[in-house]
Amino acid sequence: MRARKSVYIAYTGGTIGMRQGAHGYEPAPGFLEEQMSRLPVLASPDMPRYRIHEYDPLLDSANMSPADWVKLGRDIMSRYDRYDGFIVLHGTDTMAFSASSLSFMFRNLGKPIVFTGSQIPLCEVRTDARENLITSLLLAARHPIPEVSLFVGHQLLRGNRATKVSAKRFLAFSSPNYPPLGEAGVDLVINRDRVLPSPSEPIAFDAVGHAQVADLRIFPGITPETLEAFLGPLHGAVLHTYGAGNAPDRPELLEVLQQASERGVVLVNCTQCLEGSVNMAGYATGNALREAGVISGYDMTPEAALTKLYYLLSQDLDPEEIREQMQQNLRGELSRPAAEP
Ligand code: ASP
Numbered sequence: 001m002r003a004r005k006s007v008y009i010a011y012t013g014g015t016i017g018m019r020q021g022a023h024g025y026e027p028a029p030g031f032l033e034e035q036m037s038r039l040p041v042l043a044s045p046d047m048p049r050y051r052i053h054e055y056d057p058l059l060d061s062a063n064m065s066p067a068d069w070v071k072l073g074r075d076i077m078s079r080y081d082r083y084d085g086f087i088v089l090h091g092t093d094t095m096a097f098s099a100s101s102l103s104f105m106f107r108n109l110g111k112p113i114v115f116t117g118s119q120i121p122l123c124e125v126r127t128d129a130r131e132n133l134i135t136s137l138l139l140a141a142r143h144p145i146p147e148v149s150l151f152v153g154h155q156l157l158r159g160n161r162a163t164k165v166s167a168k169r170f171l172a173f174s175s176p177n178y179p180p181l182g183e184a185g186v187d188l189v190i191n192r193d194r195v196l197p198s199p200s201e202p203i204a205f206d207a208v209g210h211a212q213v214a215d216l217r218i219f220p221g222i223t224p225e226t227l228e229a230f231l232g233p234l235h236g237a238v239l240h241t242y243g244a245g246n247a248p249d250r251p252e253l254l255e256v257l258q259q260a261s262e263r264g265v266v267l268v269n270c271t272q273c274l275e276g277s278v279n280m281a282g283y284a285t286g287n288a289l290r291e292a293g294v295i296s297g298y299d300m301t302p303e304a305a306l307t308k309l310y311y312l313l314s315q316d317l318d319p320e321e322i323r324e325q326m327q328q329n330l331r332g333e334l335s336r337p338a339a340e341p
Pocket of ligand 1: 013014015016059060061062090091092093094117118119
């Protein structure tokens, strides 16, 4: 008989454990565990043993900040040797940010960290939480995927490739630029060739600090004044540009970008499109950004780009080194074309 594996569940909050309050769904201490105790399947010998740790306070993930990512990462790191795998129960709204941030903060991760949550709370009749929770437990226990992943709906996605695309479907996430790591149908199928290799070095954890970073969605009519005011206090920014990485190439706007780059602000170009990669050699408008010091985010999700900026800005690196590493594939978050112009 197979020895029962052991999984640690960090319960941070989110819809999965919420109940109806006076102003809508809200987390309630002790409520999720009480609901889970009513699921006999969790005590089945086919399921792993688990220990659940409820965070205080439980958060709607809209309220999560980098300090919460660090708290979560440190918690898992402190228990890393004692469990076969880890589950993070988390709201879906900012799950892709938290999963991306953990993927960067852990170096040489050798065990699975699976983020999951739900669109309908576990206490409701039509909940999607039950399947997400049960399958995540099986994934974390039986499939030694050395990655931060995300399981919601029936797909296992790389965490730093995932983005929330639906507020109503159970399949709430998509991984537009990297295929799913696995799929839960009749069988639980893992695509091994898509999973990162096991590390040969020991696990390490580098917390993110207090960098000033931000996202800016470029829009028709953006003025140099707006851009300047926005970039003023920042150390880094993700510019959400049009299509293959284009923005208006009016000289007054480019000058603001150039000046920001020169004072050390790291400017990363990600596309507003859900799918595809930035190619700043494709159009004159994209090329002008490159000449103003903006670097390519290639096919990173905006969530991965922002959390990677937080991560790199928290290391002892100068802006040029950060720009260099932003464009490298650190944790499977980015693909670069084989031949670049
Ligand atoms: N607002 C919730 C949260 O992100 C939504 C969810 O869990 O799906 O915490």
